[in-house]
Amino acid sequence: MHGPEVLIPLALFTSIAITIIFWRKFLNDERLAAIEKGADPNIFRGKSTNSIALKFGLLFIGVGCGILFGGLIEGFFRDEEVAYFSMIFIFGGAGLFISHKMEQKENQ
Numbered sequence: 001m002h003g004p005e006v007l008i009p010l011a012l013f014t015s016i017a018i019t020i021i022f023w024r025k026f027l028n029d030e031r032l033a034a035i036e037k038g039a040d041p042n043i044f045r046g047k048s049t050n051s052i053a054l055k056f057g058l059l060f061i062g063v064g065c066g067i068l069f070g071g072l073i074e075g076f077f078r079d080e081e082v083a084y085f086s087m088i089f090i091f092g093g094a095g096l097f098i099s100h101k102m103e104q105k106e107n108q
Contacts, residue, residue, distance in 0.1 A: 055099040062095025063088050 034043075066088035074083045 051099075051103055054102065055096065058095035058099040059092055060095075062091035062093070064091075066091035 067084065069091065070080075070084035070087035073087070074080045077083045
């Protein structure tokens with residue numbers, strides 16, 4: 001890579017770094033302003049890592065089941081892509097739906 005091709009990755013990583021820096025600065029300013037007005041500092045805590053782990057775990061289980069069932073029903077379709085992609089999306093969506101229902105039940 002010589003010449004202008006070097007600038008593309010450099011510009012990409014620089015823009016990503018600048019975006020992250022400004023985003024963090026904005027969040028910090030917003031939190032400080034809310035705390036100055038008397039807001040509870042605990043409102044800025046994000047989701048617990050358990051719910052994120054549950055969501056991704058069930059998503060990946062669903063995708064794995066989708067790949068498995070896509071391979072099993074591959075003979076019913078002319079295109080094998082149809083079998084795999086449809087089963088991946090159906091079972092992945094089912095995994096996310098189950099995680100949503102489990103989180104709702106936990107929050108009640």
